[in-house]
Amino acid sequence: MTEPFGADELGAARTDLTTGINRIFAASAMSASGHGNISVRLPGHDDLLAVNAGELLRPWPATDPRVALPSLRTVNDDVVVVDLDGKVRQGTASPSVAAILKMHIGVYRTRPDVNAVIHTHSPYATSYALASVSLPATYEALLVHGQAVDVPVAPWAPRGTEEAVRAIAETYQAHPRTYGVLLGNHGLLVAGDSAVHAAGLVVAIEEAAVSSIGALALGGPVPFPDRVKDLDLRLRF
Template structure:
């Protein structure tokens, strides 16, 4: 398997995203979460973590074997945008949320990664049903210039839940992230690294916004912020 193998590239991005979340302590203690990325050159296929919970992964532990799109071990699965599992076996929990990830890619064909977490402070906003204000500069730096909206709750994995997520993204075309009412956080990105960086920025924003409340709440940016492009765009590694 070469460094140009598409599944290896997707697996490396997936691993980098997962490890960034844990390094920044942006995950809940349970490790509940799931992550997916498009497989380069196969826009209709996703690589998704297969297990119930996320844990840090060794960066060099690819464990991907031979032919075609490659056979993967039980750490990851290859899934089509039609919901067909092509390689691997998802856990029951992951199988239940595949439609949620697929729904995001269908609603936002421009994104290449999706991460769902129960990051504690961001989830506080989701439980309250309150949008998280984009008043923390790191959100702008990672491409989130607008408040993070709330998608109304629906039972996880149901068509109603998928529709709620897709409709919220459609109603807020500039957002990369939405809060899942009574549930958690869902973030899309240009890559898993980008999505993970945004998850971290969102959790920091939630912590700081809650901390700012006794001081009068987070102050809005001046109006001219809308004329600025503050986003940092990092070149993704090719290997």
């Protein structure tokens, strides 16, 4: 059966994945292990996702989306295409990535407005997740990236299980204005309008976590004045 997507669409998706991955690494917002995963909607196909195939994230060489698929560097080893029913349509996911596909799918089903999802173990953001403490939205860069509310915590459940997927979905449903969710005892999950937006927010959340922990010794982060609610500081990247 011929798949409903072509080389140009897969190439464009891989370019989006590459941009998101490399932006996080350039900002040193990844854990040393490189554990994480990233997905984007396949251009032109709202029901198909392109997801990194490998166990760990590492910086990816840039590719030109105009180059035909056979010329892309081991694209079938890099990228898995999966539909919103969880069926793998192309590629082979590592055991680790296969276990989290449902998590990504659950976010897209819960938030049909988003086009990218990134999961990391960014160290300082994960500190909040381990403590089960919401990250306060007191850092202006969060507002710039559209995160105008505190980043909530989804309760822990074994990774890849229906319980974990449900906990994440319920947290997004309970906090419809959030893009980011801290995964209790685990890490960080960020949805975005694009891979660039999601990656930028991962970086902003990690910066906010670092700065908020540092501010504790000085009396703790101070909330914005009430008039911030009347301002739109969001930039579109």
